[in-house]
Amino acid sequence: MREIEASYISEKVKELCMEANYDLPEDVLLAFQEAKEAEESPLGVSILEQLQRNAEIARNERVPICQDTGFGVVFVELGEDVKISGGSLKEAVTEGVRQGYGEGYLRKSICHPFTRKNTGDNTPPIIHIDLVQGEELKIIVAPKGGGSENMSRVTMLKPSDGIEGIIDFVVNRVKESGGNPCPPIIVGVGIGGTFEYAALLAKKALLRHVGSSNADPELAGLEKDILNKINDLGIGPMGLGGRTTALAVHIEMYPCHIASLPLAVNINCHASRHKEISL
Amino acid sequence: MAKPINISTPLSDQDVENLKIGDEVLINGVIYTGRDAAHKRLVDLINEGKELPFDISGQIIYFVGPTPPKPGQVIGSAGPTTSYRMDAYSPYLIARGLKGMIGKGARSQEVVEAMKKYKCVYFAAIGGAGALLAKSIKKAEVIAYEDLGPEAVRRLEVESFPAIVAQDVYGNNLYVEGMKKYAR
Numbered sequence: 001m002r003e004i005e006a007s008y009i010s011e012k013v014k015e016l017c018m019e020a021n022y023d024l025p026e027d028v029l030l031a032f033q034e035a036k037e038a039e040e041s042p043l044g045v046s047i048l049e050q051l052q053r054n055a056e057i058a059r060n061e062r063v064p065i066c067q068d069t070g071f072g073v074v075f076v077e078l079g080e081d082v083k084i085s086g087g088s089l090k091e092a093v094t095e096g097v098r099q100g101y102g103e104g105y106l107r108k109s110i111c112h113p114f115t116r117k118n119t120g121d122n123t124p125p126i127i128h129i130d131l132v133q134g135e136e137l138k139i140i141v142a143p144k145g146g147g148s149e150n151m152s153r154v155t156m157l158k159p160s161d162g163i164e165g166i167i168d169f170v171v172n173r174v175k176e177s178g179g180n181p182c183p184p185i186i187v188g189v190g191i192g193g194t195f196e197y198a199a200l201l202a203k204k205a206l207l208r209h210v211g212s213s214n215a216d217p218e219l220a221g222l223e224k225d226i227l228n229k230i231n232d233l234g235i236g237p238m239g240l241g242g243r244t245t246a247l248a249v250h251i252e253m254y255p256c257h258i259a260s261l262p263l264a265v266n267i268n269c270h271a272s273r274h275k276e277i278s279l
Numbered sequence: 280m281a282k283p284i285n286i287s288t289p290l291s292d293q294d295v296e297n298l299k300i301g302d303e304v305l306i307n308g309v310i311y312t313g314r315d316a317a318h319k320r321l322v323d324l325i326n327e328g329k330e331l332p333f334d335i336s337g338q339i340i341y342f343v344g345p346t347p348p349k350p351g352q353v354i355g356s357a358g359p360t361t362s363y364r365m366d367a368y369s370p371y372l373i374a375r376g377l378k379g380m381i382g383k384g385a386r387s388q389e390v391v392e393a394m395k396k397y398k399c400v401y402f403a404a405i406g407g408a409g410a411l412l413a414k415s416i417k418k419a420e421v422i423a424y425e426d427l428g429p430e431a432v433r434r435l436e437v438e439s440f441p442a443i444v445a446q447d448v449y450g451n452n453l454y455v456e457g458m459k460k461y462a463r
Contacts, residue, residue: 041461043301043443047405050441054411064346064356067409067429105355107346107429116316118428147361147383147406179454180361180384182406234462238383238406240443241457271407 002079002135004279006087006095009139012277013096016141017072018104020275021064024055027210028247028272035184035237035244044242048184051237051270066271069106070143072097072125075207081135090127093139097125100141109146128200142207142274148181148267154199157261163222166191166263171229173265174246179239182269186210187230187249190264192256202266205250207274214251223249247272283441289337290378295400298444300453304402305439310339310381312433314360317424318368325371332423332432336376339402343381344429345419346409354419354435356409359383362401366390373399381442385454395450402442403453415440 029052036048058065074093084092101108101122108122153173157165170189177185190201213220227249236242247270256262281303286294288308298304311333313321324331342362346355362382369380370393378399383406386394394401404412418436425431445453 041457043303043457044461046303050405050408050411054405054408057414058356058410061410063349063352063410063413065410066407067344067346067356067358068360069346069356105347105349107344107355109344109429120428150361178385178458179403179406180363182383232463234458234460236457236461238403239385239454239457240403240445241453241459241461243461269407 001081001083003083003085004137006084006089006092008279009084009089009092009137010096010099012279013074013093013139013141014100014103016139016275016277017097017100017106017143020141020143020273021069021104021106022062023059024065024271024273028270029055031210031247035247039237039242039244041236041242043240044237044244047237047240048244064106065273066145066269067107068109068145068147069101070145070273071110072101072122073142073144073203074125074127075140075142076127076129077132077138078129079132079134079136082137089129093127094123094125098123137279138276139279140207140274140276145269145271148185148269151177151181152202152266154195154262154264156195157263159259159261161261165261167226167229169263170226170265171233174230174235174267175233177267178235181267182271183235183239184237184244184247184270186268186272187226187246188266188268189249189251190266191251191253191262193254193262194257195262197254198262198264199266201252201254202264205252206266206268206272208250210272211248212250219251219253223251288339290339291337292398295378295398295448298400298447300444300447300451300456302444304442304444306339306437306442307439308437310341310435310437311335312343312435313340314342314344314430315364316427316430317432318365320424322368322371325375331375333434335372337378339379339381340372340377341381341435345413354413354416357413357416358409359404359406362386369393373397385452386446391446391450394446394448398448400444400448401446403445404442412440
């Protein structure tokens with residue numbers, strides 16, 4: 001059994017919240033560069049250039065990439081041989097989010113659904129915990145903005161809708177979203193499982209390296225096909241026209257019930273933020 | 280691309296009539312911030328026949344909820360939020376003389392009709408470029424609804440704030456035209 005102090009977990013979550021919001025990962029920056037070289041719209045190129053400059057300012061000055069510093073979405077892989085001492089895991093993560101958003105000058109964006117009163121410290125976070133073998137604790141902090149989250153959907157297709165139905169739904173979702181989710185976007189697709197599990201798969205798909213392919217060749221082909229169809233929509237950077245609407249489509253799949261074909265589309269803006277650490 | 284057009288607030292009918300979709304502008308002068316919660320309060324005041332906390336005639340409202348400033352900063356990161364959530368409120372403010380709005384994403388037909396009728400223009404700023412856009416904001420003070428935190432109404436002084444005319448007073452829409460041009 002390995003012991004990890006709750007306060008140490010809080011400290012690391014705090015750092016991850018800040019780093020995720022200041023420092024856009026290299027895979028996203030590389031995707032900007034490739035998109036800029038391929039973009040046909042002069043305005044689209046200018047927008048992509050400004051996104052590159054913005055990321056540089058945020059990284060150098062340690063300020064948020066975007067003012068929407070997001071919901072604190074935290075994935076935890078907890079080794080079965082790890083014991084948390086001095087507090088609970090959920091409290092430790094919550095405290096880390098509270099400190100990160102406070103000390104990091106990040107925006108507090110969480111409120112009561114009816115009164116809209118702000119909780120004031122960006123808590124509670126959304127915490128997904130997976131039990132895994134071993135004595136490691138892995139934490140991924142993936143702040144999620146509201147604009148792109150609002151454009152996401154879950155649907156329960158009929159088995160007869162098949163792959164064509166999946167393609168149509170995903171492409172139409174992106175089309176209807178237009179400029180709202182801050183294109184160029186990253187599209188997370190969850191296929192199968194249950195109603196809630198499809199959504200979780202779609203969210204997890206957003207954690208993948210931008211532009212990486214699913215290990216299953218059939219899904220990798222589907223990712224490419226949907227990406228091409230999305231970019232043929234012409235929505236472009238910020239929805240003002242162009243060839244770069246999505247930087248990547250990532251699909252994750254799981255077996256489903258014989259009666260169902262669950263499908264979730266989780267859209268992420270170009271500020272695809274996530275930082276992780278293994279303790 | 281053509282050189283950006285410099286504009287200064289307050290804007291006249293003629294100023295906004297001169298702007299066409301696709302024009303890149305640099306905005307100078309005072310602009311006001313407001314997003315969901317502030318818009319609701321402003322429109323509630325109008326419906327109750329009360330005065331607004333600032334004179335919106337000729338002004339621009341920027342849909343933004345900035346991050347808190349770090350020590351030494353005027354404002355934190357300050358990029359646009361999605362505009363369709365303000366569609367229910369904007370026509371009331373446009374009828375009161377609002378001349379410009381800055382946000383991201385397309386507006387509803389009701390907003391477009393008000394923009395045509397009362398002469399108001401809609402600018403898109405680059406969503407997610409909050410660190411860069413904050414550089415154009417030289418002064419910021421909360422003038423109303425401090426309790427709303429990031430959603431409070433702020434008076435900003437901006438210099439060369441970059442934006443693109445996305446929907447103009449003639450009913451043209453760059454979200455539609457741009458997409459048509461690059462679709463295959």
